[in-house]
Amino acid sequence: MLIPVEEHLARILNTVHELTPTRTALDHALGCVLATDIRSRVSLPGFDNSAMDGYAVYSSDVADASSQAPVQLPVEGDIAAGDTTHHRLRAGRTFRIMTGAPVPIGADAIVPVEQTDAGVKSVSIYEGVPHGRHVRPQGEDVGEGTIVLRRGTRLSARHIALAAAVGHGELSVIPTPRVVVISTGDELITPGQVPGFGQVVDSNGPMIAAVARELDVVASRVGGVADDEETVLRTLRAQLGRADAIITTGGVSMGAYDAVKAVLTRLGTVQFDRVAMQPGKPQGFGTIGEHNTPVFTLPGNPVSALVSFHAFVAPALRLMAGRPAFESAPLEAQAAQAWPSPSGKLQFARVALEHDSDGLKARSAGGQGSHVLGSLAEADGFALVPPHITRVEIGDRLLVMPLGSAATSRRGGADWYGRAWCGTEVSE
Incomplete structure (x- = not known):
């Protein structure tokens, strides 16, 4: 049975929680979220x-x-x-x-x-x-005792300058989540090596670690973990002490050698579902260990893994960091060409974006198979095609999840995915 995308995401967001605040030096506070209001310890300027x-x-x-x-x-x-x-x-x-x-x-x-x-x-x-x-005059800019930065502020360079100027050398912040990315599969080899027959270069590990760093979280990776239950279990236990969240790729479908699924089924609260989306149907999520560390299990196909990260992992990591789950505003575009979409599934179609006199247009970035990396590299975003739509026609209005440099506008806290999931109108 397939479950809706929003149901899987809701379970994730209802489980993860904001990390415990910690005090950190200003030099390490960039990108963190303030856990308390900051009051000025001095007047600015301090003298006429x-x-x-x-x-x-x-x-x-x-x-x-x-x-x-x-x-x-x-x-x-x-x-x-x-x-x-x-x-x-x-x-x-x-x-x-x-x-x-x-x-x-x-x-x-x-x-x-x-x-x-x-x-x-x-x-x-x-x-x-x-x-x-x-x-x-003394105090013209800031008076002593004045609140200069509010709890929930995500610290940029200008905020750090202000905190320093008003007498603070360290701040209480929500720490940046530490994420460990684990790639599993007997066929995987390290990037830079030339694969032999039956071997595949581990592209998922570097990709997911990189997209996590784009969120300003701390990401490390463990690659080439064999499809062996004892090896997977040992690797998971070794990473628990250094991770606020664990992301695995591969080993979660219905295959006979899916060791990740076999191990995690016995641990904590991890649950595996078939989600009504294309690509990315096999998904898993739950918590393990004494600190209830969230574990996200993503499919092994690279496009499926990236779509799954943006749809499920990124909102959760933002919440853990004290940020809104949704920060990037959707782009609204018209389809510049037609393409089919599966009935009953939310399609994340790779699209290239272009502007013309009529506005923003979206066209297919190439092959839409979950294993096709070439079109992924050319994509500016994922067009979200609602489950009830079986064919996108030229001129149809679409919501587009922007990727990379296309993700330029901000609208913190807005659950904009929901409009596509429910098949509602693009314009509000």
Whole structure:
């Protein structure tokens, strides 16, 4: 019996959970999600400072300055950025000051050097400035104690800069999931080797590890695991201690030598289903070990494995990382050619995308067999053809799951797959 795609995904998303927060140094926080609000420990700026290279003055001393009647002031000295001396300015005098330097006590404005003769011992000022001009007051940007970053923020370089500036050297974050990818099969050989008769290069392991890293998770892989139950069991147990999630490829169909399925059937809560999708029908998911580590078992055919990762594994890993399960917005495209689709299954058709005067168009990227890698490399995305559609016609509107550089827009938290699964209209 086939189960709907959304049913298999719902079981996965109802099982996985956000990883336990940990404290990490700023240098290792990029891409992580904040576990707590961050408050500023200081004011920004921390002191009144100059926004210009120029002269610190009492604005009243230069109010009447003009090019015809310049005001001359003696220069008390220089204040450079990084000067920690508490200078005090007397009325009728000035300090030469650099951008970012502390404004001396008493001064209430900065005359830009361009409005002067740039004197060193004394200066002629050709234009007055009002009170507060070119002074960055203490706390203008951020006040001490202010919440500057909210829980749930996914940290980018600019967030890390702000956290550092307000006094934090480490943050409490949801850690990046550690994923181990295990490729099984007696026929597999290491990439870079030339296969002999009956041998196949392990492309699934590098592919799934790479697409996991595209999600900003930590991925490692174990390749060439023999189709032997004892070997599979030993490998799984060895990886449990270093993985927040395990992904296997191969060994989950109905074959006589499907060791992964045989082993995992006896462990934890792993359940194997036949999912109403093309490609990717044989799927397995559950938890094993004392920490209930999620295990995703993907088909061995490379296209099936990649489709399965995007449909099921990626949303789960995002949730584990504290992110929305769905982040990439769907693309809407018109079919530029016709193709058949299996009745009762959600088809993930490999398509190439192109723009013309009528908008975005999708055409088949080539052979649609689950083993065909050539068309996969040419694809910009997977067109989602609902289960009740048996043939896509030219001009039909489609939702497209973008891949790689095509996945440019964001709409966090939106379960956009559901519209295709249920066969609803593309436009809302």
